[in-house]
Amino acid sequence: MxxxxxxxxxxxxxxxxxxxxxxxxxxxxxxxxxxxxxxxxxxxxxxxxxxxxxxxxxxxxxxxxxxxxxxxxxxxxxxxxxxxxxxxxxxxxxxxxxxxxxxxxxVEFVMFYANARPHPFRSLEDLDGLTVGTSPGYLYSQAFRESTRFKQEAAPTHEANFGKLQLGRIDLLITDRRVGRHVLKALQLGDQITESPTVVSRQxxxxxxxxxxxxxxxxxxxxxxxxxxxxxxxxxxxxxxxxxxxxxxxxxxxxxxx
CATH class of the missing domain: 3.40.190.10 (Periplasmic binding protein-like II)
Known part of the structure; x- marks a missing residue:
């Protein structure tokens, strides 16, 4: 060549x-x-x-x-x-x-709460004095982020958030509907935690x-x-x-x- x-x-x-x-x-x-x-x-x-x-x-x-x-x-x-x-x-x-x-x-973001401590959710006004589990690094809306009605408490994983909810360390948590259902099934907590039907947002x-x-x-x-x-x-x-x-x-x- x-x-x-x-x-x-x-x-x-x-x-x-x-x-x-x-x-x-x-x-x-x-x-x-x-x-x-x-x-x-x-x-x-x-x-x-x-x-x-x-x-x-x-x-x-x-x-x-x-x-x-x-x-x-x-x-x-x-x-x-x-x-x-x-x-x-x-x-x-x-x-x-x-x-x-x-x-x-x-995705559809909804609230989840423990059956032992029910907190049905319809609007941010229903969160007065409560603690809501969130995820670090997530950019929440201005209304949610700046609200002084409730406390936000982050957990490192979705599993950790649901564990805190089950133990009563938080009052509710917010996450995508399908993600929440998947975690509840994996942790076998479906009979202990309820998904609120109200959609906080769709994205x-x-x-x-x-x-x-x-x-x-x-x-x-x-x-x-x-x-x-x-x-x-x-x-x-x-x-x-x-x-x-x-x-x-x-x-x-x-x-x-x-």
């Missing part, structure tokens, strides 16, 4: 290698079953599997990390992660992140990436392919497996972005 051909071949391989590395994304998220979680060393979940399929179709390699949510946000701010899975859109984050036009899924969650060169094109490609996949039987089967039917769109004013 002529030397020139060898050099051109080596240069082409080098360019392909650099391009492949440039396409590799580091995506962070918190375990948030049934949307994303680990089981027996394998990552599962509706939004994780959906995202993995879309990225595979786009030919993009992804490095995944499941971490506490507060750490995920810190890594985004420090440039140690390229994007986050299942993040809610907010004005505070628009300067840092880009979002596809198509969300991954919709869409996304795969968002840090702003940077080429990222605007990436989110456009991702959004278009995600929308296409959602119309396929494979997505319907995936949704059915995780019990994720379509959420209603009549959102109430108090929002709780993750």
């Amino acid at each position: 002529p030397v020139v051909v060898q050099l051109l071949t080596a240069l082409l391989l080098l360019c392909l290698s650099v391009a492949a590395q440039a396409e590799k994304l580091r995506i962070v998220t918190e375990p948030w079953a049934p949307y994303v979680y680990e089981e027996n060393g394998k990552t599962l979940g509706l939004d994780y599997e959906t995202t993995a399929i879309v990225f595979k179709r786009l030919g993009i390699d992804v490095e995944w990390q499941l971490l506490p949510w507060k750490r995920c946000l810190a890594m985004l701010e420090q440039g140690l992660a390229d994007g986050a899975l299942d993040i809610f859109r907010s004005d505070e984050r628009d300067a840092l992140l880009l979002y596809p036009s198509e969300p991954l899924s919709d 869409s969650q996304y795969l968002a990436v840090r702003r940077g060169a080429g990222m605007d094109l990436l989110v456009q490609r991702f959004g278009a392919e995600l929308k296409r996949f959602k119309h396929e039987p494979a997505y319907a089967e995936l949704s059915a497996r995780y019990g994720a039917g379509p959420a209603a769109r009549t959102a109430q004013p108090d929002t709780v972005p993750r």
Whole structure:
């Protein structure tokens, strides 16, 4: 093989290698079953599997990390992660992140309380003097965040929050309906804790990436392919497996972005 051909071949391989590395994304998220979680060393979940399929179709390699949510946000701010899975859109984050036009899924935030200490919830006024369990790093709405009617107390995990609720260390906790049901089933606490029917807020969650060169094109490609996949039987089967039917769109004013 002529030397020139060898050099051109080596240069082409080098360019392909650099391009492949440039396409590799580091995506962070918190375990948030049934949307994303680990089981027996394998990552599962509706939004994780959906995202993995879309990225595979786009030919993009992804490095995944499941971490506490507060750490995920810190890594985004420090440039140690390229994007986050299942993040809610907010004005505070628009300067840092880009979002596809198509969300991954919709969530409904509700209150949970212990049957032994019932606190039915209809509005923030019902929380006077109570302690509500929250999650660190979650960006709650201004009305919820600034309310002086009740105390907010964070726990490191959703399981810890439900444990505190069962023991009476908090009066209620707020989390997504499906996440709460999944944790209650795993902890076998379904007969001891009740889910309030009142929806505090409904939100869409996304795969968002840090702003940077080429990222605007990436989110456009991702959004278009995600929308296409959602119309396929494979997505319907995936949704059915995780019990994720379509959420209603009549959102109430108090929002709780993750």
